[in-house]
Amino acid sequence: MSAILEFEQVTKRLGGRTVLDRVDLAVERGEIFVLVGASGMGKSVSLKHMIRLLTPDSGAVRVDGERIDEARGRALERIRDRFGVLFQGAALLQWMSVADNVALPLREKTRLSESAIAERVHACLELLGLEESADAAPAELSGGMRKRVGLARAIVGEPEIILYDEPTSGLDPVTSRHIDGVIGDLRDRLGVTSVVVTHDLHSALAIGTRIAVIDRGRIVECASPAAFVRSRNETVQAFLAAQHITRTGDWEEGNRHGK
Numbered sequence: 001m002s003a004i005l006e007f008e009q010v011t012k013r014l015g016g017r018t019v020l021d022r023v024d025l026a027v028e029r030g031e032i033f034v035l036v037g038a039s040g041m042g043k044s045v046s047l048k049h050m051i052r053l054l055t056p057d058s059g060a061v062r063v064d065g066e067r068i069d070e071a072r073g074r075a076l077e078r079i080r081d082r083f084g085v086l087f088q089g090a091a092l093l094q095w096m097s098v099a100d101n102v103a104l105p106l107r108e109k110t111r112l113s114e115s116a117i118a119e120r121v122h123a124c125l126e127l128l129g130l131e132e133s134a135d136a137a138p139a140e141l142s143g144g145m146r147k148r149v150g151l152a153r154a155i156v157g158e159p160e161i162i163l164y165d166e167p168t169s170g171l172d173p174v175t176s177r178h179i180d181g182v183i184g185d186l187r188d189r190l191g192v193t194s195v196v197v198t199h200d201l202h203s204a205l206a207i208g209t210r211i212a213v214i215d216r217g218r219i220v221e222c223a224s225p226a227a228f229v230r231s232r233n234e235t236v237q238a239f240l241a242a243q244h245i246t247r248t249g250d251w252e253e254g255n256r257h258g259k
Helices: 043-050 073-080 098-109 114-127 143-155 173-190 201-207 225-229 234-242
Strands: 003-014 017-028 032-036 058-063 083-086 161-165 193-198 210-215 218-223
Touching: 003 043, 003 193, 017 043, 017 193, 017 218, 032 043, 032 173, 032 201, 043 058, 043 161, 043 193, 083 143, 098 114, 098 143, 114 143, 143 173, 173 193, 173 201, 193 201, 201 225, 210 225, 210 234, 218 225, 218 234
Parallel strands: 032 193, 032 210, 083 161, 161 193
Antiparallel strands: 003 017, 003 058, 210 218
């Protein structure tokens, strides 16, 4: 495998505080890379740097070797078009139907005909088990279904990389594990690279090929799930203990990618 996303000594200060402190990381092509940590430790800020919603104060962010932190205009848009993003709250437009929400990126960024758009939207909804909800309004759906609609919109442009910002936030445990399964299935079926930001270690252990923990702006551990739960790093052990995760457990049965 080769790295498709790279941070090299990335530093970012916000509000007078160092949020990212000389961060180095590399996301390999086709993997599910999970970034975990407590609130305010730099997870979402890292995600925003990957698509240039934020620019580092120093350091480099590369997408397939190309500096997105230096890209401008059409070059920046071309790199961003390689991404799909599932925002924390799904970010659906309440006055549009499910199908129209999913179609929105294609209508804004492509010259596809309406029939071609409809065909691609139907395929994405079918992939995520939402074809019967195409005409529904977002307000009519459960939280888990809204997340899946957000995912359909994220993949409709056929991205190479999908970024997930707290995909299980606000969901009950059963629905959270269902979303985990959807993330793994999309990786298996579409071959996409996935970066997942979460505070949910149960989710991270279920889906990740590698898990990195960020603490006070620094990556303090990065390992496969099996190695992660056996880490002697104090921050990792405190995080595991807080979520009642032991070195052996049900997570070993659920993880398909990161043994």
